[in-house]
Amino acid sequence: MTPIYKDPQHPVNARVADLLARMTPEEKFAQMHAYWLVLSADGQHRERTDMSDEFSGVSEQTSLGERLMLGVGQITRPLGTHIVDAKTGVRAANRLQKMLMEETRLGIPALFHEECLVGLLCKDATLFPSSLNYASTWEPELVRRAAQQIGEEARTTGCKQGLAPVLDVSRDVRWGRTEETFGEDPWLVGVMACAYVDGLQGEKRDVLATLKHYVGHSFSEGARNHAPVHLGFRELNDTFLLPFEMAVKLANAGSVMPAYHDIDNQPGHSDAFLLTTLLRERWGFDGIVVADYGGVSLLHQHHGVSEDAAHSAALAFNAGLDVELPKDDCARHLAQALERGLLDMAKIDEIVARLLTEKFRLGLFEHPYTDESAISLQSPATRQVAREVATRSITLLENRNILPLAGKPRVAVVGPTADDPLALLSGYSFPVHLIISDMVDNTAQVTTPLAALRSYLGEDNVRYAKGCHIIKERLAGAPVFPGDSSGKPMQSSPVSHDTSLINEAVYAAQESDVVIACVGDLAGLFQSGTVGEGSDTDSLHLPGVQQQLLEALVATGKPVIVVMTGGRPYNLQGLESKVAAFMLAWAPGQEGGWAIADVLTGRAEPQGRLVVSVPKSAGAMPFYYNHKLKSGGTPFAFHFGALYPFGYGLGWTTFDYGTPTLLSENVDIHGDVTLSVTVKNSGERSGSEVVQVYARDNIASMVRPLQELKAFQRVALAPGESATLTFTIPIDMLNFTSYQGQRIVEPGEFELQVGRSSADIQGRVTVNVSGETRVLPENWRMMSWCDVK
Known part of the structure; x- marks a missing residue:
């Protein structure tokens, strides 16, 4: 009789329960980490070693072959680890997957992940522009198309999880990873993130996007890599958490990766409030949380909040981590952590159930192998999108x-x-x-x-x-x-x-x-x-x-x-x-x-x-x-x-702005602001303009920024041509985090600014929001929109 977990006719939760009940503790532990391997088509796989091994506190283990017989959760970058053509790399990955499916006791497939922020990290894959280029287009649909093409290259090579996009909000351009960000406005980062996640994952979410680096990584001391971050929750929520919240709630992101740093002395990899209370319980995140490479080891190696690898594993997994990447530096000590009472089997079962759920949902049990003949890299369509992003940015x-x-x-x-x-x-x-x-x-x-x-x-x-x-x-x-x-x-x-x-x-x-x-x-x-x-x-x-x-x-x-x-x-x-x-x-x-x-x-x-x-x-x-x-x-x-300034850029022509008008100067606190402005191409060449709308909360119970982007729209016009843009901005988007840590909207006076950049404001209007202060529901309205006529 076919076991329930092997029968796709059964619902996923039943398959998970059946498989979980059959697993030994060691087989469960194996699902909670990855192996970083240099794969070989002849099956002679070997573990990748590098300079990180000397500080990660790794210990000697039994042979790789023996450990693989217990299964493994993920394989780290099978194509991105060394120079190998995609077909040979996929053949080697299939060889490993075949061993896991046919020679291990339970036949649980591995999930392969790769980097894919600027294209799939793989020999001969299309080399896309940077995240700064994506965002500089101010075209979310183009970003979605780029991510869609990256996702297609990933799918054809067997990648089921991409370690992108980066949702860090730029604060200090001395930081080396500025190039990976979508810029300095949290809402724009969220808009671009949603477009990227939607494109990469597709309608079926059959490639998991990974939101990183959760959270505040870009506001480190002196803009130094990994340095501590000094933020209270209100600023953290308003600026740095906002893009993550948008990508989870609006784009159904499949994975999240915590960051290396600590916030107010709490390391991200052991932050139960961020990883569980906020992410899962409040936002409803249903995917998997994966460690940044070596991040669990750093809890004892650098942060000094744990005694050893077993203690670090317990801290991270209790906080909300699901998979240690890129290897098993700490997860190999899970049995010891259990013996010491640092975590319990109920937590292990909870985590493994999530991981198995994702593997079943991705169809890995039914389709574990990748078709070597279907690999598609550098297609004309993909190259064209890469060129379009480069040009329009x-x-x-x-x-x-x-x-x-x-x-x-x-x-x-x-x-x-x-x-x-x-x-x-x-x-x-x-x-x-x-x-x-x-x-x-x-x-x-x-x-x-x-x-x-x-x-x-x-x-x-x-x-x-x-x-x-x-x-x-x-x-x-x-x-x-x-x-x-x-x-x-x-x-x-x-x-x-x-x-x-x-x-x-x-x-x-x-x-x-x-x-x-x-x-x-x-x-x-x-x-x-x-x-x-x-x-x-x-x-x-x-x-x-x-x-x-x-x-x-x-x-x-x-x-x-x-x-x-x-x-x-x-x-x-x-x-x-x-x-x-x-x-x-x-x-x-x-x-x-x-x-x-x-x-x-x-x-x-x-x-x-x-x-x-x-x-x-x-x-x-x-x-x-x-x-x-x-x-x-x-x-x-x-x-x-x-x-x-932010929002600035010249073109081949000039544009004149009319006086912005409001549909109503008085808006209920549950309603929308509707603002219209006419833009005319006053030059001699065709061209496009990005019309930007900023808001300023004139009086609030907390200190607010001078201006914040709330809407934008590109419009292309021939010489002498005009267009009227009508923006609709939900009052929800005028929120901030209260002293009590809740997103609220207060009644009062708001200035809306319309311009061609944050510093070149062409018109201002004032809207009065009436009603009682609102605590926003979890599913508050996060997006504005624009009609062009």
Whole structure:
């Protein structure tokens, strides 16, 4: 007779109960962790080892083969761990899965996860632009389409969980992981997160999106990786929890990953309030909580809140964790934790039931294998979406009648990022991610700006000079976790200060009509680059000698167009007013060269708008547009503020705004605000505008920001054409967290601001909200909308 758990005709809960009742404690423990393996198609799998092993406190174990006979919850990055073509990697994963299905006692399949923030982390997968690019489009539907294409590549390679998106709200752009964020506005981050989750997971949620890093990771001391976070619950809720709440409630996200840091002395991996009370009990989250890599071990290794690995496992699993990733550093001690009374079997059963539920729901028991012949990477449709994101995210900050370039001028393309494929990629792109493992992947699918400009303008019209290095040799950088280098030589910065190439770039500029200076970052994890995880900075000056290069180019008198790529905004130390044009392309991915060339030559409009402010200096940090009145410090702080504000970006044309009007100036506290504004293209070219609506709570029982984004809409208009945009904003969205820790809306006066950026407000109206103070229900209305006529 077929066991109930093997019969898909039975409901999932019955299958889970039947299987759980058959499992030994050791088989249950095995479901609560992953193995990080280098898989082999011949079945000779081996465990991945790296520098993290020396501080994670791992102990000797029985052979891998013996342990695998108990099963395993997940396999960590089967395709993203080493350089292997997808077909060979899938064949190896199928070989492991076959062993688990056919040779273990119960035949429980493993779930395979991969990184997928900027495309599937796999050889030959499409290399998408960064999260900053996604958000800079201000097009949630385009973000959804990008995530959908990433999800399809993941599905065809057997990935069932993607470790993305990142919902950290940018507060300080010195933080290396700024490149992974959707920007500095919590609601916009939530909107983009919902679009990404919806696209990646699809209607069936057959690939789990993983919301990270839960929560507040981006507001660390000094913008340093893993550093403590100092936040009270009200600010945590209003700013940092909001995107997670939106993605859980509106997009049904399948997984959540806690962060490495502590908030007010409580580590995220052992925070029962955040992981259980808030996430599951209040928000109704029904997915799985997975550890950030090594995060459970850090409870005893770094945070010092537990005695040993067994104690750390108990703290994390009692708090709400379901799976330890990437390995079993602490989960291997679960039997010991039980013996010591640190957790009980009821908790184990609760966790394993959730994990089995997800595996049944994903269909892994019926379809455990991946079709090697159906793998689809780099399809034309996927590449097209990647190019569209790259193009529509490019943000023009300055243009002194130079762009778009007319005809085919003689162009000097100079700078360290002009012909470096890695300079267009983020830290979690496959070729960049390999640097920390001292591996190098082919980047032939990446088109650089130099290659694209040569294609468009002709070889004879393009002169190239590198001008300087950012990093001469890309090597594995600092230790992965802070604090693990005690007694070892300090790491020195790999950034180059060699100025010997600048003269050649100056000569190229003098022999040309116009200069395109390509500068910025090299993404790389843990100081193998200038931005990325663990690659934080203390300055917002361009890394290395790039500033000297720009100064020398400007001094030639030739018009200089600055194209900045990378993962954070840098200032040009006053050259902003002297260059002919200045545009940000962020990390535009494999199609980035084409996107940059399309905008420079006028084939495309620069449609991007800033989602992080470009600060005046590092002394302004932390800086974000939605700050409070007193954030500026002294009455006239020279260093505070932004050179280019949140929401800013130029195009090829100009737009005039009419006076905004309200459907009603008095609105009930349970109702909606309806606001209309007419926008006209007053220029000579077709173009698009992102109309933005901000709110300010004039009087509240708690201190509120000066302004907060509540609605936006892109509108495309021909010259002389007008459109009327009608925004509807639920009063629920005017909420904040009360002293009692509840989301409330208070009656009173609110100013609504309509503009082309947070600093360029074209009109203001005041709405009076009447009624009694409301405590919002759990399913409060989180989204505004717009009708365009």
